[in-house]
Amino acid sequence: MTVKTILLDFRLKKNLDQDVLDNKIISTFEEYFKISLFRVSHNILNNFSQIWIYSDKDSNSPFIISIKSWDNTQEKEISSILTMNIEYSSKRFTELLTCDVIELEKRLTECFPQGFCDKAKSFPVIERGLEFSDYLTTSDNRIVQYNYERVLFSQSSIYQDIMIVDTIDHGRMLLLDDLVNLAENDTSFYTQSLMFGNDFDGKDILILGGGDGGLLKEILDNYKPAFVTMIDIDELVIKAVKEHMPSVCGEYFNDMQGSNYEVIIGDAFQYMEERIKERKTYDFIFGDLTDTPVPSSSNMNEIGIDDKFKWDLICSALSKSIRLLKPAEGKYLTHCNGKSVPLALKTFENLVTQKFNCSYERKETFVPSFMEIWVFYEVSPSAS
Amino acid sequence: MTVKTILLDFRLKKNLDQDVLDNKIISTFEEYFKISLFRVSHNILNNFSQIWIYSDKDSNSPFIISIKSWDNTQEKEISSILTMNIEYSSKRFTELLTCDVIELEKRLTECFPQGFCDKAKSFPVIERGLEFSDYLTTSDNRIVQYNYERVLFSQSSIYQDIMIVDTIDHGRMLLLDDLVNLAENDTSFYTQSLMFGNDFDGKDILILGGGDGGLLKEILDNYKPAFVTMIDIDELVIKAVKEHMPSVCGEYFNDMQGSNYEVIIGDAFQYMEERIKERKTYDFIFGDLTDTPVPSSSNMNEIGIDDKFKWDLICSALSKSIRLLKPAEGKYLTHCNGKSVPLALKTFENLVTQKFNCSYERKETFVPSFMEIWVFYEVSPSAS
Numbered sequence: 001m002t003v004k005t006i007l008l009d010f011r012l013k014k015n016l017d018q019d020v021l022d023n024k025i026i027s028t029f030e031e032y033f034k035i036s037l038f039r040v041s042h043n044i045l046n047n048f049s050q051i052w053i054y055s056d057k058d059s060n061s062p063f064i065i066s067i068k069s070w071d072n073t074q075e076k077e078i079s080s081i082l083t084m085n086i087e088y089s090s091k092r093f094t095e096l097l098t099c100d101v102i103e104l105e106k107r108l109t110e111c112f113p114q115g116f117c118d119k120a121k122s123f124p125v126i127e128r129g130l131e132f133s134d135y136l137t138t139s140d141n142r143i144v145q146y147n148y149e150r151v152l153f154s155q156s157s158i159y160q161d162i163m164i165v166d167t168i169d170h171g172r173m174l175l176l177d178d179l180v181n182l183a184e185n186d187t188s189f190y191t192q193s194l195m196f197g198n199d200f201d202g203k204d205i206l207i208l209g210g211g212d213g214g215l216l217k218e219i220l221d222n223y224k225p226a227f228v229t230m231i232d233i234d235e236l237v238i239k240a241v242k243e244h245m246p247s248v249c250g251e252y253f254n255d256m257q258g259s260n261y262e263v264i265i266g267d268a269f270q271y272m273e274e275r276i277k278e279r280k281t282y283d284f285i286f287g288d289l290t291d292t293p294v295p296s297s298s299n300m301n302e303i304g305i306d307d308k309f310k311w312d313l314i315c316s317a318l319s320k321s322i323r324l325l326k327p328a329e330g331k332y333l334t335h336c337n338g339k340s341v342p343l344a345l346k347t348f349e350n351l352v353t354q355k356f357n358c359s360y361e362r363k364e365t366f367v368p369s370f371m372e373i374w375v376f377y378e379v380s381p382s383a384s
Numbered sequence: 385m386t387v388k389t390i391l392l393d394f395r396l397k398k399n400l401d402q403d404v405l406d407n408k409i410i411s412t413f414e415e416y417f418k419i420s421l422f423r424v425s426h427n428i429l430n431n432f433s434q435i436w437i438y439s440d441k442d443s444n445s446p447f448i449i450s451i452k453s454w455d456n457t458q459e460k461e462i463s464s465i466l467t468m469n470i471e472y473s474s475k476r477f478t479e480l481l482t483c484d485v486i487e488l489e490k491r492l493t494e495c496f497p498q499g500f501c502d503k504a505k506s507f508p509v510i511e512r513g514l515e516f517s518d519y520l521t522t523s524d525n526r527i528v529q530y531n532y533e534r535v536l537f538s539q540s541s542i543y544q545d546i547m548i549v550d551t552i553d554h555g556r557m558l559l560l561d562d563l564v565n566l567a568e569n570d571t572s573f574y575t576q577s578l579m580f581g582n583d584f585d586g587k588d589i590l591i592l593g594g595g596d597g598g599l600l601k602e603i604l605d606n607y608k609p610a611f612v613t614m615i616d617i618d619e620l621v622i623k624a625v626k627e628h629m630p631s632v633c634g635e636y637f638n639d640m641q642g643s644n645y646e647v648i649i650g651d652a653f654q655y656m657e658e659r660i661k662e663r664k665t666y667d668f669i670f671g672d673l674t675d676t677p678v679p680s681s682s683n684m685n686e687i688g689i690d691d692k693f694k695w696d697l698i699c700s701a702l703s704k705s706i707r708l709l710k711p712a713e714g715k716y717l718t719h720c721n722g723k724s725v726p727l728a729l730k731t732f733e734n735l736v737t738q739k740f741n742c743s744y745e746r747k748e749t750f751v752p753s754f755m756e757i758w759v760f761y762e763v764s765p766s767a768s
Contacts, residue, residue, distance in 0.1 A: 001456045003467050005391065009512040041425040045439055045446040053437070055429055062429040066450055070473055070513070072385045081513035083387050085469060089454055121517045123510070124525045128393040129454070129465035133505045135527075141508045143519075144755070145526035147724055168724050169756045185750065340531055340552050366569065366752045371528070372553045 004093070005126045006086040006101055008108065011118040015080045016069045024111035025067070026054065029086075032104055033093070035063060046071075061089040078118055084108075090127070101125065132163070136178060138372045139291075139338025146173070152244045157236040164244045170369040172245050174212050176237070179291075182212045183369035184247050191218045193365040194286065196333055196378045200225045203283035206275075206324070208268040208317055210288040211237035213249025220252060220261060228261040235265045272320040285321040287334035289313060292344045314348070318356055322381050332358075332379040339364055339373035348377070357382045388477070389510045390470040390485055392492065395502040399464045400453045408495035409451070410438065413470075416488055417477070419447060430455075445473040462502055468492075474511070485509065516547070520562060522756045523675075523722025530557070536628045541620040548628045554753040556629050558596050560621070563675075566596045567753035568631050575602045577749040578670065580717055580762040584609045587667035590659075590708070592652040592701055594672040595621035597633025604636060604645055612645040619649045656704040669705040671718035673697060676728045699735065706740055706765050716742075716763040723748055723757040732761070741766045 030037055033056075040053040054065040063086075070081045105122035124145075126135075132154065134146040146167055153164040163175040171184030182190060191214045200223035207215055207230040216230050232238060242253040256263040264271065268289070290310050321332045337344045352358045361378040414421055417440075424437040438449040447470075454465045489506035508529075510519075516538065518530040530551055537548040547559040555568030566574060575598045584607035591599055591614040600614050616622060626637040640647040648655065652673070674694050705716045721728040736742045745762040 001454070001459060001462075001465065003393065003452075003454050003465050005467070005469075007389065007510065007512065009387065011513050011515070040427050040429070040435070041437070043424050043437070043439075045424070045448070046444060049446045051424070051437065051439075051448060053425070053427070053435065055427075055435075060430060061455070062433045064429070064435060064452065066469075068387075068448065068471065070385070070387050071445070072513075078385075078513075081385065081387050083389070083471065083512055085389075085450075087452065087467065119515065121512070121514070121519075123519060124521050124527045126391065126507070126527070128391065128467055128505065129395050129456075129462075130505070131395070131503065135505075135507060137508050138529075140531065142529035142531060143508045143510070144528050145522075147524065147526060169750065366553065368750045368752070371755050 002090045002130055003128045004088055004090055005128060006104075007123040007126070008084040008086070008101075008105055008121070010082040010084075010109070010112070010120050011078045012080045012082055012112070012116060013078060013118055014116055015071075016082055020111055020113075021052065021067065025108060028104075028107050028111055029054070029065060032107060033063065037065065040064075061091050063088040063092060132165070134165075136175075136180065138340060138370070139344070140340035142340075144371045146170075153240045155236060155240070157234050159234045160237075162234075162237055162240055164240055167369075171247075173369055174237075174241060174245065174248075180369045182214055182248065184245065186367055186369050187214055187218065187248070189365050189367045190335070190370075190374070191215050193363055193367075193374070193376045194288070194333055194335055195219070196331075196361065196363060196376070198284065198331070198333075198378075199223070200284065202226050204281070205229070205284045205286070206272075206282045206321075207231070207286045208272075208289055208321070209233075210286060212241050212245070213238070213253055215286060215288060216252050216261065216263070217248065217250040220258075221250065225260060229264065230261070231264040231266055231268045231271050233265070233267055238263070238265070269316055269320065272317075272324060276320065276323050280324065281326045281330065282324055283326055283330055285325060285330070285332050287314075287317050287321065287332060289317055291335070292337045292348050311347075315351065315355070318351065318379070322356055322358065322379075325381055327381070330381065334377050334379070336375045336377055338370070339375055345375055352377070352379050386474045386511050386513045388472055388474055389512060390488075391507040391510070392468040392470070392485075392489055392505070394466040394468075394493070394496070394504050395462045396464045396466055396496070396500060397462060397502055398500055399455075400466055404495055404497075405436065405451065409492060412488075412491050412495055413438070413449060416491060417447065421449070424448075445475050447472040447476060516549070518549075520559075520564060522724060522754070523728070524724035526724075528755045530554075537624045539620060539624070541618050543618045544621075546618075546621055546624055548624055551753075556631075557753055558621075558625060558629065558632075564753050566598055566632065568629060570751055570753050571598055571602065571632070573749050573751045574719070574758070575599050577747050577751075577758070577760045578672070578717055578719055579603070580715075580745065580747060580760070582668065582715070582717075582762075583607070584668065586610050588665070589613070589668045589670070590656075590666045590705075591615070591670045592656075592673055592705070593617075594670060596625050596629070597622070597637055599670060599672060600636050600645065600647070601632065601634040604642075605634065609644060613648065614645070615648040615650055615652045615655050617649070617651055622647070622649070653700055653704065656701075656708060660704065660707050664708065665710045665714065666708055667710055667714055669709060669714070669716050671698075671701050671705065671716060673701055675719070676721045676732050695731075698732070699739070702735065702740055702763070706742065706763075709765055711765065714765065718761050718763070720759045720761055722754070723759055729759055736761070736763050 035056040037054040040055050042052045044050050050069045052067045056063045066085045068083045072080050101122045109120045132151045134148045148165045150166040160177045173183040174181040205228045211232040241249050358379050363376040367374045419440040421438040424439050426436045434453045436451045440447045450469045452467045456464050485506045493504045516535045518532045532549040534550040544561045557567040558565040589612045595616040625633050742763050747760040751758045
């Protein structure tokens with residue numbers, strides 16, 4: 001069982017008449033859902049703000065309508081906003097679709113006297129209490145619903161929750177902590193953007209993170225690098241991808257090493273420290289670790305603990321990478337965040353130029369599974 | 385003013401203790417939002433299904449929390465689902481972001497005894513009562529929120545509501561009746577898919593609909609057609625696109641005709657009737673009219689009135705187009721619907737093959753502004 005929620009709202013030019021509610025709106029609901037409603041409660045909260053709760057009689061699984069009238073005296077044109085929340089268990093009305101909700105919205109709009117309702121809006125049926133919820137968010141916190149055809153993998157490592165799902169629009173999709181990491185259909189958009197059109201033939205390459213294996217495969221399939229080292233901390237991600245997303249990682253995770261590559265399960269930061277001590281250098285280092293944090297406030301001094309932890313990680317990855325790059329020609333390639341969070345991008349850019357005195361190229365690509373434009377950077381240490 | 389709604393839900397292994405609600409959940413809300421709550425009402429609807437309403441004191445704009453406990457005795461593992469709806473006017477907590485909602489979800493989860501809560505889910509803040517709502521739907525009724533930076537045009541013609549908005553992810557975007565029609569960044573995905581890689585040099589072409597002008601521009605910019613006739617019924621769409629989306633329609637709507645093209649404001653069906661009488665033929669006809677309807681039920685006999693009207697339109701466009709195509713070599717090119725509504729696609733395919741005895745090629749492309757894979761068809765009349 002799940003709980004279904006329908007949200008409707010109406011911008012009204014005059015305050016709601018109790019008469020319209022009693023005689024028209026409630027009977028529209030009754031006719032539409034073929035139920036008999038009774039008023040559970042009615043409370044006047046203040047001024048014109050009121051709340052009415054209705055439910056249906058003699059049912060084992062209730063059907064609840066909450067109607068709220070919100071006073072809006074501050075705006076000239078709109079006197080009140082009416083919100084209606086309909087909630088019922090999925091055992092009822094299993095077939096109710098969005099087209100029906102639009103029809104309901106239309107009928108409810110007709111309850112108001114002519115010219116009374118400025119605008120009506122209905123939302124598709126929202127399903128709650130799902131074992132695997134497919135409502136995710138973009139970088140700027142917009143809601144986007146995916147279509148999971150099948151959940152292929154769902155386990156938690158000590159680092160994160162890992163899921164692999166099958167979708168119609170994106171193929172198989174890897175989710176880490178409920179954020180889309182990569183989907184099968186993304187390769188040409190995400191992975192190639194990260195590569196910035198460089199030639200990797202004969203180059204020494206280090207991939208920090210990259211547990212989906214997409215980047216490793218793209219480089220090894222299309223170039224003849226001197227050597228690629230990939231280091232990811234989460235063995236369970238690699239195990240899951242190897243089993244369920246072979247089109248993304250190829251066969252490179254089967255042996256974990258070959259003549260010109262090695263996949264290491266371990267801490268990228270510790271690994272870099274050791275290489276710095278050895279004075280090892282690379283032509284290219286990929287930062288395929290966490291996204292930059294999205295500031296929760298325009299005041300950057302207010303970053304949360306989790307944000308600070310992530311920025312410290314990004315700073316550390318950049319700092320160590322710059323020390324490991326071949327002077328002058330080495331490049332650090334990384335994804336950053338969505339175009340819709342310019343403050344996160346600006347913070348990264350300032351970090352690169354001001355703290356690390358590097359220059360950068362910026363690339364923007366719409367990544368289908370992210371449902372938004374993602375921003376990538378190629379960072380070059382300064383010539384000085 | 386708008387009304388903000390936060391939805392939270394919890395899958396519980398045991399039914400909710402009144403004690404947990406009174407002493408932990410409510411005080412978590414109070415601490416989190418720094419308010420003082422009182423219980424507005426509490427109703428036992430049946431068995432274990434209950435509803436509690438809380439609000440805050442002494443405020444001109446109320447803050448309302450509805451908590452509902454849904455009995456779930458049918459499932460073995462999960463004994464109850466708890467839904468929480470938080471609603472408040474946008475005048476309160478203007479800065480509340482999704483990251484905060486996740487923090488709230490985490491704190492609420494901690495209210496339950498160890499192992500009591502199987503899964504928690506929070507949704508990003510939903511904004512209601514907007515003048516221009518950016519919550520739209522995919523073909524299969526999933527919710528997708530866009531980011532409108534600016535509304536450039538919003539008017540209704542006698543045919544439809546027309547909007548042009550600026551977005552970060554898709555550039556400028558044309559909406560007809562709250563459905564995305566085309567965005568600036570879509571050209572290579574949508575328009576080129578519709579063209580199916582054909583060579584239009586020296587060809588006679590008819591475009592049915594196509595009011596955004598993207599197809600007309602793509603053909604005239606890249607080929608030397610004998611003549612292109614475009615006929616769209618809605619002059620206001622053309623006016624809006626000409627003014628606000630010149631990168632899509634180019635300058636072709638300025639004069640409405642040139643040496644090798646003409647844009648006609650009129651009824652495509654009547655126009656086709658007249659051409660049939662004249663025995664005129666075309667090499668290519670583009671059906672860029674309405675999408676195929678998505679059946680509201682798996683029983684196709686139950687199609688609604690609006691669906692029937694649309695299927696009749698599609699049938700009529702196909703039927704007339706087939707009569708206007710050059711025998712054997714002529715082609716009808718059209719978009720259809722989202723990959724997520726296979727029944728709508730199947731119905732179209734059956735129409736093409738069974739009713740009209742034609743063959744077809746099918747193409748699938750992820751169209752960024754649609755946020756899903758869209759399906760296109762190239763229909764060829766049978767050789768017989």
